[in-house]
Amino acid sequence: MIPDLRRAWEALSRRPLVYQLTSAVAAGWQAEVTAAVGAVPVLSRHPAEAREIAAAADGLLLNAGMPGTTSPEAFVEALAGLRRGRPCLVDPVGYGATAWRREWIDALLRARPLAVKGNRAEMALLGGGEGTMRGVEGGEARGVAEALARLVRSDRATLAVATGEEDLLFFEGRFWTVRGGSPRLPALPGSGCCLGSVMAACLAVAEPLEAALAALVAFRLASARADRAAGPASFRSEFVDALASLDGADLDEGSSLVERIRP
Ligand SMILES: Nc1ncnc2c1ncn2[C@@H]1O[C@H](COP(=O)(O)OP(=O)(O)O)[C@@H](O)[C@H]1O
Numbered sequence: 031m032i033p034d035l036r037r038a039w040e041a042l043s044r045r046p047l048v049y050q051l052t053s054a055v056a057a058g059w060q061a062e063v064t065a066a067v068g069a070v071p072v073l074s075r076h077p078a079e080a081r082e083i084a085a086a087a088d089g090l091l092l093n094a095g096m097p098g099t100t101s102p103e104a105f106v107e108a109l110a111g112l113r114r115g116r117p118c119l120v121d122p123v124g125y126g127a128t129a130w131r132r133e134w135i136d137a138l139l140r141a142r143p144l145a146v147k148g149n150r151a152e153m154a155l156l157g158g159g160e161g162t163m164r165g166v167e168g169g170e171a172r173g174v175a176e177a178l179a180r181l182v183r184s185d186r187a188t189l190a191v192a193t194g195e196e197d198l199l200f201f202e203g204r205f206w207t208v209r210g211g212s213p214r215l216p217a218l219p220g221s222g223c224c225l226g227s228v229m230a231a232c233l234a235v236a237e238p239l240e241a242a243l244a245a246l247v248a249f250r251l252a253s254a255r256a257d258r259a260a261g262p263a264s265f266r267s268e269f270v271d272a273l274a275s276l277d278g279a280d281l282d283e284g285s286s287l288v289e290r291i292r293p
């Protein structure tokens with residue numbers, strides 16, 4: 031049975047506060063989509079206040095995209111401040127691009143976040159498969175499903191997601207896929223970062239599987255609605271409008287994009 035995505039989406043009306051340590055290149059868009067789905071974004075990057083902000087947050091997003099010199103310290107502080115039972119999502123942007131980033135993200139996963147989500151190459155590399163990275167752009171990937179399962183079974187996260195033409199999710203021993211949407215979405219730098227923001231918001235108010243699938247489906251639905259935009263800039267704003275317009279009934283309907291599979 032497909033999990034209740036409507037329930038997860040409608041729970042966003044509780045307006046969770048989502049603390050997001052993320053890249054400057056995507057931060058504005060991430061704040062925008064967080065607000066568009068009804069959640070409340072906060073994005074300070076200073077280590078001196080990260081613990082206090084995290085303590086007040088309903089959920090935390092750690093995005094490794096564009097680290098500054100104090101990011102590792104700020105991430106550690108945020109993890110220390112997050113209240114027990116509140117979810118943390120790690121987005122391992124650019125995993126494998128440099129040795130330093132690889133070690134930094136490996137260390138983050140030792141804190142056992144609830145969820146980890148990246149593109150196929152990032153997730154393959156993170157979980158011991160094969161992948162190529164060009165800057166933060168993912169290329170070829172092999173062994174993605176095995177990598178997701180390995181990440182969860184080795185206790186580095188409870189739920190793992192690899193995005194791509196078809197999103198793949200692993201949770202409690204089961205694989206799920208999500209299809210559809212517009213290929214114009216991944217062409218925009220920061221679209222995966224935005225997915226991390228909405229997924230973190232959903233995780234703050236709903237059960238992990240429902241929450242993660244609701245965010246994945248919402249992105250597919252909204253990108254399909256924006257698909258006819260004239261160019262990348264209008265696609266982006268139509269995508270945000272579409273995301274803001276989604277309701278529980280849309281998510282019910284969008285459940286048809288989800289499938290449970292046995293790879
Ligand atoms: N071929 C595709 N068609 C539709 N949506 C896609 C496609 N590839 C990726 N997506 C979606 O675009 C967003 C960004 O995914 P992706 O490019 O894989 O990650 P990243 O931006 O982190 O590299 C996600 O919401 C993902 O589901």
Ligand SMILES: Cc1ncsc1CCOP(=O)(O)O
Nearest residue numbers: 053095096219220221222223
């Ligand atoms: C271009 C770029 N450089 C560092 S982070 C970043 C954004 C990557 O965002 P996404 O992985 O969501 O496309």
